Amino acid sequence: MAVFGTSGSRIGGGRGPSFGFRFFCYAVVSVVLMFYDRRGGFLDTARYGLQAAIYPLQLAVNSPSAAWSWLEESFTTREKLQAQVDQLRDELRAQQLVTLRQASLERENATLRGLNSALPDVIDRRVIGEVISVEVSTLRQRLLINRGGTHGVYKGQPVITGEGVLGQVFRTGPFSSEIILITDAEHALPVQVLRSGLRTIALGTGRSTSLELPYVPKNYANTDVKVGDLLVTSGLGRVFPFGLPVARITKVDLSPTEPLAQIRAVPLAGIERDREVLFVWERPNHPASTASPEALAVEAEAKKP
Amino acid sequence: MNTFARREPRWAVFFSVLLALIAQVLPLPDWLSVIRPSFVALVIIYWSIYAPHAGGIFAPWLAGLALDVFKGDVLAQNALAVSLVAYVAMSLHQRLRNQTLVQQSLFVFAMLTLNEFVVWGIEGWSGHSVATPWRWLQPMIGAMLWPFVALLVGRTHTKV
Numbered sequence: 001m002a003v004f005g006t007s008g009s010r011i012g013g014g015r016g017p018s019f020g021f022r023f024f025c026y027a028v029v030s031v032v033l034m035f036y037d038r039r040g041g042f043l044d045t046a047r048y049g050l051q052a053a054i055y056p057l058q059l060a061v062n063s064p065s066a067a068w069s070w071l072e073e074s075f076t077t078r079e080k081l082q083a084q085v086d087q088l089r090d091e092l093r094a095q096q097l098v099t100l101r102q103a104s105l106e107r108e109n110a111t112l113r114g115l116n117s118a119l120p121d122v123i124d125r126r127v128i129g130e131v132i133s134v135e136v137s138t139l140r141q142r143l144l145i146n147r148g149g150t151h152g153v154y155k156g157q158p159v160i161t162g163e164g165v166l167g168q169v170f171r172t173g174p175f176s177s178e179i180i181l182i183t184d185a186e187h188a189l190p191v192q193v194l195r196s197g198l199r200t201i202a203l204g205t206g207r208s209t210s211l212e213l214p215y216v217p218k219n220y221a222n223t224d225v226k227v228g229d230l231l232v233t234s235g236l237g238r239v240f241p242f243g244l245p246v247a248r249i250t251k252v253d254l255s256p257t258e259p260l261a262q263i264r265a266v267p268l269a270g271i272e273r274d275r276e277v278l279f280v281w282e283r284p285n286h287p288a289s290t291a292s293p294e295a296l297a298v299e300a301e302a303k304k305p
Numbered sequence: 306m307n308t309f310a311r312r313e314p315r316w317a318v319f320f321s322v323l324l325a326l327i328a329q330v331l332p333l334p335d336w337l338s339v340i341r342p343s344f345v346a347l348v349i350i351y352w353s354i355y356a357p358h359a360g361g362i363f364a365p366w367l368a369g370l371a372l373d374v375f376k377g378d379v380l381a382q383n384a385l386a387v388s389l390v391a392y393v394a395m396s397l398h399q400r401l402r403n404q405t406l407v408q409q410s411l412f413v414f415a416m417l418t419l420n421e422f423v424v425w426g427i428e429g430w431s432g433h434s435v436a437t438p439w440r441w442l443q444p445m446i447g448a449m450l451w452p453f454v455a456l457l458v459g460r461t462h463t464k465v
Contacts, residue, residue, distance in 0.1 A: 019357070019361070019362060019392055019395045019396065020392070020396070022361065022362045023362050023388060023389070023391075023392035026362050026363075026366045026384075026385075026388050027385060027388070027389070029381070030366070030381035030384050030385035030388070031381075031385070033380045033381035033384075034379050034380060034381045034385070034427065034431075037380035037381070038379060038431050043380060046380075047374065047380065050374045053374075054371060054374050054375055057323075057326065057327065057371075057375075058330070058375070060327065061327050061330055061331060061332075065332070133332045134331075134332060134375075135330050135331065135332045135333065135338060135376075136330075136375075136376065136377050137376055137377050137378075138338050138339060138341075138376070138435060139335060139338065139339055139435045139437065140435065142377065170377070171377060178377055186433070
């Protein structure tokens with residue numbers, strides 16, 4: 001019996017190459033695919049197309065939960081809706097007060113800085129996306145959103161919710177995109193302690209309720225972190241603009257046996273009940289936009305005497 | 306031999322694999338998700354034993370590839386693992402057909418472990434490993450579910 005026989009193999013029964021040979025071919029193709037996928041490049045385009053191919057299936061998986069929330073919404077009683085409207089009206093009033101003050105603060109800030117007019121918001125444009133209930137990756141903090149390349153979403157785009165930074169776009173398809181949350185164990189986010197200005201990096205822990213800041217030296221004169229401090233994006237790292245709220249410090253452990261402080265924070269962003277997220281585009285050349293190495297170099301050059 | 310061609314349950318293969326894919330990506334809480342057996346591998350093992358010519362190696366490979374795109378894993382990671390499992394099952398299909406479902410469970414356990422091992426190895430190589438010992442519980446649960454899966458899928462075609 002030939003090993004790669006074309007006929008008379010154990011189970012082939014005269015139907016072309018044996019299973020062994022065919023498996024060998026597919027294995028080789030698989031290894032080549034893996035190699036190129038890891039390297040990135042032209043396979044990204046193939047993946048983009050494949051994402052579109054499986055999108056209907058993902059929607060099918062999502063449909064029970066979508067149908068459920070639709071049902072739930074359609075059978076909400078009038079009283080419940082009225083209560084919700086009242087609550088939203090209250091929230092709106094509170095927000096309006098904040099906005100009123102913000103306008104005057106912006107004006108004041110502009111005057112203090114000697115500018116003629118207040119700067120516009122660093123966020124230029126936003127698109128709302130909805131979470132598709134599909135498990136994208138086992139035990140990883142990833143989400144599938146129903147906005148993709150055709151809506152202008154790009155890889156590495158910041159994704160936020162009303163409360164704070166949620167994550168960034170990890171992979172796009174034409175109609176959907178996969179986002180990696182800041183709490184994913186493979187995600188690192190450059191942050192700044194708002195109160196003291198201390199810059200560091202917040203790593204995901206793999207759990208949705210916790211971030212860690214492992215790189216803060218504890219006996220360093222500038223180290224100033226307290227429980228309750230607000231972390232905002234530092235604008236470094238070329239993804240997130242400066243000043244988006246990220247997390248609140250929950251634990252600062254200055255154990256004498258460790259060279260670095262053990263700091264934990266809880267992320268502010270949660271997926272709201274309606275599971276909506278915001279893709280944002282920053283205003284180019286805004287002072288709070290992401291610092292590119294080129295821009296930093298130019299700035300450093302300008303500061304030289 | 307060609308007379309068999311008409312009886313190959315190709316549509317049954319297609320739809321059962323599609324359902325397995327859906328079962329594989331249904332959102333579940335973390336603790337359940339990590340011990341969820343590879344339904345795709347289970348269904349593929351079934352067809353490899355009872356209708357090895359219906360899909361050949363191509364169907365398992367394609368199903369694995371679909372899973373890779375679904376899960377955002379390294380492309381062809383599951384494709385390689387599932388087609389390897391299918392190949393072993395096809396090579397032994399005549400012996401396996403004479404066993405009871407419970408006896409087959411042992412083989413299924415070995416195959417799911419092989420599948421998980423290949424996936425784990427490739428994850429490690431590509432630096433995306435999810436290190437939790439609980440994932441090794443998954444083949445055992447898959448083997449326990451095997452008789453049910455086999456009976457369910459078995460209803461879709463007449464065995465030759």
